[in-house]
Amino acid sequence: MQLRERIKGQPVELTDGILAQQTLAGDEEAFARLVQRYSSSLFNFICRFLSDYDAASDILQQVFTQLYISLPNLRTGEPLKAWLFQVARNRCLDELRRKRIIHFSELQASGEEEDLSPLAIIPDSGPLPEEIAERHDLQSILQRAIDALPLKFRAVVLLRYAAQFSFAEIGQVLQMPEATAKTYFQRAKPLLRASLKEQISPLAS
Amino acid sequence: MQLLFSHPAPADDQAEDDIDRVFKQLLPVELSSERIARMLAHIRHTVRPLFPASEPSDSERSSFLVIRNERCAPS
Numbered sequence: 001m002q003l004r005e006r007i008k009g010q011p012v013e014l015t016d017g018i019l020a021q022q023t024l025a026g027d028e029e030a031f032a033r034l035v036q037r038y039s040s041s042l043f044n045f046i047c048r049f050l051s052d053y054d055a056a057s058d059i060l061q062q063v064f065t066q067l068y069i070s071l072p073n074l075r076t077g078e079p080l081k082a083w084l085f086q087v088a089r090n091r092c093l094d095e096l097r098r099k100r101i102i103h104f105s106e107l108q109a110s111g112e113e114e115d116l117s118p119l120a121i122i123p124d125s126g127p128l129p130e131e132i133a134e135r136h137d138l139q140s141i142l143q144r145a146i147d148a149l150p151l152k153f154r155a156v157v158l159l160r161y162a163a164q165f166s167f168a169e170i171g172q173v174l175q176m177p178e179a180t181a182k183t184y185f186q187r188a189k190p191l192l193r194a195s196l197k198e199q200i201s202p203l204a205s
Numbered sequence: 206m207q208l209l210f211s212h213p214a215p216a217d218d219q220a221e222d223d224i225d226r227v228f229k230q231l232l233p234v235e236l237s238s239e240r241i242a243r244m245l246a247h248i249r250h251t252v253r254p255l256f257p258a259s260e261p262s263d264s265e266r267s268s269f270l271v272i273r274n275e276r277c278a279p280s
Contacts, residue, residue, distance in 0.1 A: 032245055039241050040233065047234040057236070061244045068252050128223045133230065142231050161228040167219075182219075189224050196227070 016080040023071055035064050038081065042088050044162050049092045049154060051147050059091045082172040085163065089155050089173065096151070128193065132200055145195035153188035156181055 014033065022030030042063060047056035066087055067074075074083065135141060146154060155174060159165040165173070170181040219225075 028249065035241060035245060039236060039244075043236040044233045048231075053234070056234075057240060057244075060236070061247060064244065065248050065252055068248050128227060132227055138227075138230060139232055142228060157228075161231055162233070189222070192224055192228070196224075 020071055020074065020080070023068075031068060034067070034080075038084055039064075041163050042084060045085060045158050046088050046092055048143065048146055048158050048162050049089070050095060051143060055095055059088065059095060062091055063088050079169075079172065082169060085159065085165075085173045086175070093151065126193070126197075128196055129200060132196060135200065141196060141199050144199060145192050148195045149188055149191055153184055153191065156184040157188045157192070160185055 014030075016034065016037075019030045019034045019037075023034065039060065043056060043060050046059045046063075047053055050056050050059070063084060067084065074080070132138070132141070146157060149157060156170055159170045159173060160167075167181045167185070168178045170185075171178040174181065176184075
């Protein structure tokens with residue numbers, strides 16, 4: 001929810017910068033507004049990334065705690081939204097590593113472009129079966145397809161689909177060029193397509 | 206001084222395909238307002254306030270200045 005205030009009868013949305021300033025001036029309500037502004041989109045991203053509701057709640061709290069602690073130093077011109085999602089993504093990777101779901105080598109490669117070879121992905125450009133959109137368990141199917149993605153693609157896909165980020169914003173969050181973010185997204189699509197097809201094919205046949 | 210601002214997401218020139226259309230149906234996972242309130246309360250209680258409620262005493266102020274003098278090169 002975006003909190004609005006009225007100045008001279010016109011609704012005015014307070015910028016993150018103003019809310020940050022007010023928080024630094026000791027206004028706790030301003031910090032609550034920042035939390036309200038980003039909690040839904042951040043939680044959605046974290047929850048989809050981890051596929052774990054309770055862990056996502058803990059991670060979200062960690063992200064906002066880090067924001068609260070870091071506010072005095074966050075004056076680098078970096079948009080707050082990108083900073084928050086960057087912290088969230090890093091915390092998610094920490095959580096997966098803690099659970100030993102990923103290995104350190106995958107973390108190292110998560111921001112690099114070295115394996116963007118087309119051979120790394122099996123191309124699958126066939127259309128999805130039309131009935132997929134009508135499946136009652138569509139949400140589970142989509143989540144499983146997300147879970148099956150390599151981490152570097154998962155972050156891009158979720159920032160795009162769950163947080164509605166532009167590729168420029170995705171690049172900011174993942175500290176990669178916008179073109180690389182687009183490339184990762186396009187590379188993820190055949191994997192998503194294959195996963196979706198695999199999940200619905202046993203019933204379709 | 207530069208401050209933090211959120212920018213509206215610009216439109217991308219990506220043509221929508223069937224994968225985009227099916228993932229448009231990905232529903233947001235909701236977080237209850239009670240949980241947000243508990244989270245805020247937790248942060249307030251566990252993290253030291255950004256600024257002390259009262260001005261530091263003279264002794265605190267002077268020790269702070271000493272630390273700064275040790276770390277900063279003389280101007």
